Amino acid sequence: MGKNPELQAWEESELRKSLERFPERKENFTNHGGDEVPRVAFPEDIDDDYLENLGFPGKYPYTRGVQPTMYRGRFWTMRQYAGFSNAAESNKRFRYLLDQGTTGLSIAFDLPTQIGYDSDDSMSTGEVGKVGVAIDSLADMEVLFDQIPLDKVSTSMTINSPAAVLLAMYVAVAEKQGVSPGALKGTIQNDVLKEYVARGTYIFPPKQSLRIITNIFQWCSQNIPGFNTISISGYHIREAGSSAAQEVAFTLANAITYVQAALDAGLEIDVFAKRLSFFFNASSDLLEEVAKFRAARRMWARIMKDRFGATNPASQMLRFHTQTAGNTLTAQQIDNNIIRVTIQALSAVLGGTQSLHTNSRDEALSLPTEESVRTALRTQQVIAHESGVANTIDPLAGSYFIEEQTDRIEKEATDLIAKVENAGGVVSCIEEGFIQRQIENAAYEYQKEIESGDRIIVGVNKFQVEEEVKPPVLRVDPIVEKMQVEKLAEVKRNRGNEKVAAALDGLKKAAAGDDNLMPLILEAVKEYATLGEICNVLRTIFGEYKD
């Protein structure tokens, strides 16, 4: 029997082109005995059903992965989320992580920054520098990226409602480093819809938030084409207690809403869709998680092609970041968390993630210590270099169980998306609390199983021990808040306040009209207008969302 013509076509087209552009990590991938490990294993009979539902890596419907060579070409990006205290402390942690072999930065901002308050705002009391780094103005951002060449690293920023402001600051810092915007690589989270249902760092009402987001899509496509303009996140939906299928459903429903908003604003699908990225949770049910990642990829490809008519393959590909599940970490016997994280990270790699953050063992107690962060990174490195799972593509494909679960999650999530749309769409479902209730119910049932002992959490409701020695915890000194407030006052003394006022006035007028806000925000941050000042201007025009 000759080679299947579809397989041959893939080898001669997608695969060949990929290998020409990016050679694989090694010439030969072999196991311990010297046998060759196949790039990707296929069924003997490649039939229509296989072609329709699984296909080839790097080819529609992308069930088997978004690149033709996957991790044989390059490992996933090992991207550890970090940031605490002030910009100088966080800069030190970033440089430590880069020295240890992390390959991309991921910035955690403190809550005041994420909600658009300056450090001296009364709302910020007690929260400055706690869960991330405090950024008030460009002056902080300059310190944060000191000696980090922005044309060499890719930077992910977990920032949503004020994403436009932090992105503008990033572009301004790059400019000062002599790096042109076109050379910048990275991601802003910019996914406000999930903030209303799960994470809580909203500022403006949904409609105004969608306007800012589409402004960002448009500005980025023209100015920083290498940046992912959004990271549509199921992570926090899952953390809030949803099931795996709900995570996929609500994430893709949000994604559909963003795409529709951008189309309504007159953007071309194949211009902005290729810079949409995703962010999922990796929880402990390894096989279900692998199926979830595969199902999400296939669903998105189908939605983009069939519903939105996207023809560029890059628009159809669901590229995603993964973080292991914070909610599964226990404060008891914290070393057990290393095992949990290993299983979860493995699911992400078997599921074809593009980048990965592994949680540290002590995160149920506080922000992680440097030592714990290193172990978390080492977990990824062991999976990459020692486990062998990165030597072949989508190795669980064709397992009866995995394929059945992939189909099941696709069906459940598709039905749930239809339910949301029949109920008026995401925005109206958020306003009526429909999505929140679905997540809450799933969370409640799950926790009841733990309370009753039906679901065993090792070290918590079974196999407990008395723990005498408490692990060291990382603390953010309360002095950070005071210092940050002083620094902010100094920035305000030394800038050209008239220019700031003029820039803010221009922004206000644009917000009241239809102009793209990005150029005006960029102008304001370059004059050292603060994050709080910019967000307050927008608050006066857009109003605020209340829970």
Added chain:
Amino acid sequence: MAETTHRYRVLIGKPGLDGHDRGAKFIARALRDAGFEVVYTGIRRTPEEIAAAAVQEDVSAVGLSSLSGAHLRLFPAVVDALGKSGAGDIPVLGGGVIPDEDISHLKQAGIVEVFTPGTPVDQIIQAFQQACEAHQGS
């Protein structure tokens, strides 16, 4: 889960900017299932807003949740705000990502009970029951 004999009213509050309310919502619902009347404030409330709600709703206890590390500032601030509203007798309980060494500081500041991750819910319900009974008797 334990049933209460008297129907006490309690308030669950999220002070500060932390939006992680899976735990707070679970406790609110578990208390409801155990027979309490529960008012949940929603996320991102100031200590003053929480105290005002506690007074207005005439509750017998307040439960606070924070996972952002701001508990040492925010929990005592709620106790103070209750005192200033003339409701210093309402007991305040707290929970979240709280290092063990902070528990004694919080108790000194007037927080009657502090729950860390992994605490069985029955233990929390019981603590609310006792706090409400003590408040009733005071």
